[in-house]
Each structure stands twice: as structure tokens, then as C-alpha cells.
Amino acid sequence: MTELKSSIDFTKIDKILSDYGYEKTNLITVLQKVQEVYKFLPEDAITYIGDKIEGLSPATVLGVATFYAQFSLEPKGKYEIKVCDGTACHVRGSLPVLEAIKEKLPMENGKMTTKDGLFSVETVSCLGACGLAPVVVINEKVYPQMTPEAITLIIDTLMKEEGR
Numbered sequence: 629m630t631e632l633k634s635s636i637d638f639t640k641i642d643k644i645l646s647d648y649g650y651e652k653t654n655l656i657t658v659l660q661k662v663q664e665v666y667k668f669l670p671e672d673a674i675t676y677i678g679d680k681i682e683g684l685s686p687a688t689v690l691g692v693a694t695f696y697a698q699f700s701l702e703p704k705g706k707y708e709i710k711v712c713d714g715t716a717c718h719v720r721g722s723l724p725v726l727e728a729i730k731e732k733l734p735m736e737n738g739k740m741t742t743k744d745g746l747f748s749v750e751t752v753s754c755l756g757a758c759g760l761a762p763v764v765v766i767n768e769k770v771y772p773q774m775t776p777e778a779i780t781l782i783i784d785t786l787m788k789e790e791g792r
């Protein structure tokens with residue numbers, strides 16, 4: 629078993645593991661609960677879970693975490709921007725909206741969160757609000773009928789609120 633030195637509080641993970649009986653059949657739920665705590669799945673947490681659940685390895689847990697879109701291996705931003713790219717939103721212009729966001733918030737290659745940790749951006753499938761397409765959700769707030777101009781203004785406002 630690997631002894632980890634980490635900034636992570638493993639007692640929280642132990643509690644989750646014990647709540648779910650250290651069972652590998654509960655792996656998805658365990659990962660969901662750990663993600664609720666940290667807002668993403670830290671690498672050390674994945675290694676720890678892989679070591680603690682019998683019949684699993686850190687590599688297997690990492691494989692599961694990367695397979696499912698619901699899990700994030702990167703910290704999310706203070707503002708989580710979700711751009712719907714379901715059919716209705718796509719047809720009504722979600723991609724130009726996404727492009728406008730990316731232009732406004734440059735990110736390192738392959739990353740979904742800005743360096744300052746303020747914003748993260750992801751595309752999601754239909755949010756069930758097709759009548760309002762194209763839809764963007766920032767944290768829990770729904771922004772209907774987005775355009776590149778409108779989303780740029782919204783981000784400007786949030787940045788101003790954050791003193792940027």
C-alpha cells in the first residue's frame with residue numbers, strides 16, 4: 629500500500645469509503661461523493677481510493693474517472709460556465725457563443741479552467757430548456773438565448789465584480 633504525503637484530508641475520503649463499504653461496486657458513487665467535497669477529483673484522492681478498495685488499482689480508478697464526463701480531474705473555476713451543445717442549442721448557434729467565451733477567457737492548451745481559477749468552461753448535452761436555446765448556465769443561473777455579444781458582456785460583468 630502506498631503512503632501518500634498530500635495536502636488532501638484523507639479522513640474525509642476514508643469516511644466516504646467506509647460509508648460505501650470499501651466496495652468496488654460502489655466506486656462511481658464514491659467518486660461522486662469525493663468530487664462533491666473537492667469540486668474535482670484530485671490525483672492523490674484517485675490513488676488513495678485505488679489503494680484502499682480491494683480489487684482495484686489507482687490506474688483502474690483513473691480509467692473510470694476519465695471515462696465518465698461527470699468527473700473532472702481539474703479544479704473547476706469559481707464560475708462554472710456550461711454551454712449547452714445539444715441539438716437545439718447547436719442549431720441556434722452555441723458554437724459561436726463558445727468561441728466568444730474562449731476568446732474572452734484564454735486557457736492553456738487542453739485546460740478547461742483559467743489560470744486564476746476564476747472560470748471553467750465545458751460543453752454539456754441538452755439541459756432540457758431547448759425553448760430558450762442557445763442556453764448557457766453559469767453556476768446555477770440559466771442564461772437564455774445567448775449570443776457571442778451577450779455572453780461577452782456577462783463575463784465582463786463577472787470580471788468587474790471580481791475586480792479584474
Ligand code: FES
Nearest residue numbers: 712714717755757
Ligand atoms: S439542446 Fe440545449 S437545452 Fe436542449
